[in-house]
Amino acid sequence: MSRTRRDLLILGLLTGGALSPALAVAQRRSSRESLEDLLGRERRLAMAYEAALRRDAVEPAVGEVLLAHERAHVQGLERTLRGGPEPEATVPDPELTRALGGRRSFAEYALGLETETLGVYSDAVPYVRDAELRKALGSIMTCIGTHQVALRRLLAAPLVVHPR
């Protein structure tokens, strides 16, 4: 199966048809809140990579790929939430503003943000009741694992770390 087709299928899983009951499935209010939180964090990551690309704070070849992935995650979560909350107008994160000063500082910032986001997924996903939605969200978590490696490469950090 081509990657594009597979990605569309996953997006399909995150959308209305197959997953229309998805949030009916995640019946507890906290599940919806968790997914909204995840959406907010994915939007924040997308905004960070957009800003870094504008300011040349990330190697373009890497930044563009990571941004495309974050946009796909945002799209998938928005569909799952049938839109979800509108992005909030916020003042620029001062940490991001500082991080945009250089490629190393941005990679460190982005790695921190990815890791934080992964933690939120880890807390929420096991409690999502719909099995297929859990799996689709798991594929985003696994993608974050690949982003961490990409960012560690930019930092010339070890390729493999031993978290467990």
Place this chain on the structure above:
Amino acid sequence: MRARLTRRAALGTAAALALGSCGGGDDPPAGAGAAPGSGAGLLGSLLAFELAVTAAYEACFDVLRGDALRWTREIHEDERRHADFLERLIRDLGGTPPRSKSREEYARSFPRLPDATAALRFMQDLEEREVRGFLDALADLPDPELRASVAELAVAEGAHLAAVHVLRREPAAQDPFVTGAL
């Protein structure tokens, strides 16, 4: 490109043949002894595969050099920790973990690995299969705490997959939804 895909498919098939039966043989059913529906059986299948992957990585050591060998050893160490962790989970559920087979038994069913290129391609296939296995388990396991554990392992395998991509001189992060493959 066509030839490359064909070779990859052939290797993937070999890997599937090599590892597909790793939980079978004369061993008791994976996770035997635990309460039905506890998830121990599924964890046992994952452990059996993890043990085969550990042996497969050892088979790759022979043809790798330099950074590729160094990082492959690190991944192998991770896989051993995953196997230990899965074994503990199964015992906690009252199950009996599947045992590792001998190196020779595993080696008989691995594809031929004449060089580093073949080894790295084999490693990529193994990691893809591991990601898929843990994500399937995330969907199927009944207990949220077990799901949390396999989700963590899926992320670790995703990171391994990215590392193998780097060793193959490819971009680390390739897809927005990393589903693994069979």
